[in-house]
Amino acid sequence: EAGVTQFPSHSVIEKGQTVTLRCDPISGHDNLYWYRRVMGKEIKFLLHFVKESKQDESGMPNNRFLAERTGGTYSTLKVQPAELEDSGVYFCASKSSGTGVLFGEAFFGQGTRLTVV
Amino acid sequence: AQKVTQAQTEISVVEKEDVTLDCVYETRDTTYYLFWYKQPPSGELVFLIRRNSFDEQNEISGRYSWNFQKSTSSFNFTITASQVVDSAVYFCALTTILTGGGNKLTFGTGTQLKVEL
Numbered sequence A: 001e002a003g004v005t006q007f008p009s010h011s012v013i014e015k016g017q018t019v020t021l022r023c024d025p026i027s028g029h030d031n032l033y034w035y036r037r038v039m040g041k042e043i044k045f046l047l048h049f050v051k052e053s054k055q056d057e058s059g060m061p062n063n064r065f066l067a068e069r070t071g072g073t074y075s076t077l078k079v080q081p082a083e084l085e086d087s088g089v090y091f092c093a094s095k096s097s098g099t100g101v102l103f104g105e106a107f108f109g110q111g112t113r114l115t116v117v
Numbered sequence B: 001a002q003k004v005t006q007a008q009t010e011i012s013v014v015e016k017e018d019v020t021l022d023c024v025y026e027t028r029d030t031t032y033y034l035f036w037y038k039q040p041p042s043g044e045l046v047f048l049i050r051r052n053s054f055d056e057q058n059e060i061s062g063r064y065s066w067n068f069q070k071s072t073s074s075f076n077f078t079i080t081a082s083q084v085v086d087s088a089v090y091f092c093a094l095t096t097i098l099t100g101g102g103n104k105l106t107f108g109t110g111t112q113l114k115v116e117l
Helices: none
Strands: A005-007 A010-013 A019-024 A031-037 A043-050 A053-056 A065-068 A075-079 A088-095 A112-116 B003-005 B010-014 B019-021 B024-026 B032-039 B046-052 B059-061 B064-069 B074-079 B088-096 B111-116
Touching: A005 A088, A010 A019, A019 A088, A019 A112, A031 A075, A043 A065, B003 B088, B010 B019, B019 B111, B024 B074, B032 B074, B046 B059, B046 B064, B074 B088
Parallel strands: A010 A112, B010 B111
Antiparallel strands: A005 A019, A019 A075, A031 A043, A031 A088, A043 A053, A065 A075, A088 A112, B003 B024, B019 B074, B032 B046, B032 B088, B059 B064, B064 B074, B088 B111
């Protein structure tokens, strides 16, 4: 079974440019999450999808960040325009919605390292 | 508010030494789960263990063991006879009913473990 896959693994862009990160969750996982780790700090929650609906986007930093999950499969996270403080590692995770998995394990991808220069 | 503290930023040990990674958490909820994740150099977060707030039994899995103490709000992780392959960043995380019903992990800042020959 394929794990959570994220593209690209690395991205270097200039301030003011646009970048789109992609996440392919584990097949059949309704829950999809985005997290971010900035400069060796803690990994912080950004948002949570259930299928194609945004369940919780309380962690999104500002309106320069736009997440979508059309069709309830893969998700994209667009940063437009990118700022220096957006640099960090963006993680995607997915989790099943089956019975008994309310506090279940979320499977993480390898992350996308974004550098804004 | 939830909080996870990993006071050890970096630990270096020589192979075969035992090492303990500390994790202290804060939450007002009585129902919560604690997690440990490992981030090897390849980048992905690998699930190690999940523990619920009603089960304080220590757990051992091979060279790994976890000590959960509600009295001190700690969930420490010990690696016995460490190996070079254990070198990674280790994250402790917490989720509760209050934080989106288990759909939002609160992470610590991570501990970088370096195991040298």
